[in-house]
Amino acid sequence: MYSPASEPDIDIQLQELEKLTEAILTKYGYDFTNYAMSSFKRRVTMVLKKNGLSTVDQLLQKLLYDPAFFDQFVLDVTVNTTEMFRDPSFWKVLRHQILPILNTRPEFNIWHAAASTGEEVVSMAMLLKEEGMLDRAKIYATDINHVVLKKAQNLVYPGRNKDLSEQNYAQTDPKGKLEDYYQMADGDMVFDPTLIANVKFKHHDLAIDHHFFKFDLILCRNVMIYFNQKLQNRVFELLHNSLFLGGFLALGAKESLIWCKIADKFESVNDSEKIYKKIKL
Amino acid sequence: MFSLKNKAEKTTVVIGGSAGSFPIVNRILEGIRPQYRMPVILCLHRLRDKREGFKEALEIKSKLPVNEPNDKSLALPGHAYVAPANYHLLMEDATHFALATTELVQYSRPSIDVLFESAADVCGQHLIAVLLSGANRDGATGMRHIKRKGGLLIVQDPQECSMRTMPEAALQATEVDYVLKTEDIIRILNEFH
Numbered sequence: 001m002y003s004p005a006s007e008p009d010i011d012i013q014l015q016e017l018e019k020l021t022e023a024i025l026t027k028y029g030y031d032f033t034n035y036a037m038s039s040f041k042r043r044v045t046m047v048l049k050k051n052g053l054s055t056v057d058q059l060l061q062k063l064l065y066d067p068a069f070f071d072q073f074v075l076d077v078t079v080n081t082t083e084m085f086r087d088p089s090f091w092k093v094l095r096h097q098i099l100p101i102l103n104t105r106p107e108f109n110i111w112h113a114a115a116s117t118g119e120e121v122v123s124m125a126m127l128l129k130e131e132g133m134l135d136r137a138k139i140y141a142t143d144i145n146h147v148v149l150k151k152a153q154n155l156v157y158p159g160r161n162k163d164l165s166e167q168n169y170a171q172t173d174p175k176g177k178l179e180d181y182y183q184m185a186d187g188d189m190v191f192d193p194t195l196i197a198n199v200k201f202k203h204h205d206l207a208i209d210h211h212f213f214k215f216d217l218i219l220c221r222n223v224m225i226y227f228n229q230k231l232q233n234r235v236f237e238l239l240h241n242s243l244f245l246g247g248f249l250a251l252g253a254k255e256s257l258i259w260c261k262i263a264d265k266f267e268s269v270n271d272s273e274k275i276y277k278k279i280k281l
Numbered sequence: 282m283f284s285l286k287n288k289a290e291k292t293t294v295v296i297g298g299s300a301g302s303f304p305i306v307n308r309i310l311e312g313i314r315p316q317y318r319m320p321v322i323l324c325l326h327r328l329r330d331k332r333e334g335f336k337e338a339l340e341i342k343s344k345l346p347v348n349e350p351n352d353k354s355l356a357l358p359g360h361a362y363v364a365p366a367n368y369h370l371l372m373e374d375a376t377h378f379a380l381a382t383t384e385l386v387q388y389s390r391p392s393i394d395v396l397f398e399s400a401a402d403v404c405g406q407h408l409i410a411v412l413l414s415g416a417n418r419d420g421a422t423g424m425r426h427i428k429r430k431g432g433l434l435i436v437q438d439p440q441e442c443s444m445r446t447m448p449e450a451a452l453q454a455t456e457v458d459y460v461l462k463t464e465d466i467i468r469i470l471n472e473f474h
Contacts, residue, residue, distance in 0.1 A: 255352050
């Protein structure tokens with residue numbers, strides 16, 4: 001019954017990944033050395049297959065001598081799967097519990113850390129607009145990757161995501177219809193550019209760069225799952241430094257900061273949606 | 282009662298299932314010894330947008346406490362863990378989980394292949410993998426990878442499965458140690474206690 005697979009499977013060793021990430025750090029200044037290796041390994045395996053390579057050494061040679069290939073590599077190994085209003089229950093809590101607090105402040109700053117292709121940036125802008133707060137928001141969206149940042153500014157999203165986007169939006173106690181915010185063009189959803197008029201897009205690498213502004217709310221959801229705990233600790237400190245006292249930090253549904261070194265400087269505001277408040281400097 | 286084909290000490294159990302596997306998993310968690318010596322890690326295909334209720338449904342009959350792991354949390358002996366909705370569950374090392382929101386694998390997130398391959402990498406010959414009823418091919422590649430790393434493979438007897446595509450795909454992909462009905466799966470798991 002058992003027949004061996006036609007093509008040999010690629011089996012990457014941890015030491016090979018260490019060599020790869022060290023070499024990339026030295027040559028390009030991108031630091032993947034403290035990424036969670038379980039996921040990183042899957043990404044690198046995918047890159048090998050996509051390019052018809054069979055070993056990490058072959059990949060390394062190509063990376064070191066071909067900067068354009070490296071740019072594509074960064075795009076491929078970083079994770080850019082996101083959706084509009086991912087986890088609708090989170091957006092509902094944001095609408096009813098967090099935004100009313102921000103609304104008491106004359107102006108407020110929001111950071112989408114590792115914003116990827118911008119689905120959450122647009123989602124947030126729609127929410128703010130519906131609550132009459134968009135004009136007073138100063139918003140930053142950052143990512144390690146220039147290509148996805150450009151996409152985020154285009155506001156063009158594939159029509160195949162329309163149903164999911166609408167389903168999610170409908171569960172956030174919306175005050176309008178999703179279709180009020182976009183028009184269909186060539187099978188894509190093209191969102192209203194005024195939504196991101198207040199958004200500054202900026203390159204920022206959580207693994208290397210420092211804080212650059214102070215915020216009332218930071219969204220960093222399902223980003224740190226790709227980091228090991230050492231890097232997670234660094235990023236928690238960076239995010240802490242980037243928050244005003246009383247500012248909020250939103251993580252992904254299965255991320256937690258209770259174990260991190262500076263856990264005592266935050267308190268949980270909503271356990272199931274993983275929203276935390278900075279309570280100590 | 283079983284002559285064990287794979288003598289290496291076992292530290293971790295992974296179980297994958299899809300359509301038709303839910304009652305089987307319930308029965309396994311009911312039949313397994315309390316304070317089981319290893320973590321039992323489950324990847325079951327489930328609705329992506331339903332976060333609540335799944336763990337609770339598994340808990341009702343389970344002899345082991347059931348958790349949905351947070352990112353980088355510990356895999357403890359005597360506990361059952363189930364992959365959360367809309368995340369891939371991976372083993373980061375022999376004792377820590379990791380989560381990912383990466384692309385669907387075999388139309389699935391969580392995907393059994395993703396859990397099995399990562400567990401094989403960090404547990405090697407100390408891993409037991411069980412693949413149950415299901416209507417797609419998820420898990421087959423993972424089983425082959427576990428075999429290559431020296432783990433022990435168990436597949437639910439396709440004749441007992443309400444959906445046999447998944448166990449049959451694994452049987453075609455690699456050499457499996459045991460093809461067993463549910464009660465025998467429970468018995469062999471308890472022999473490793």
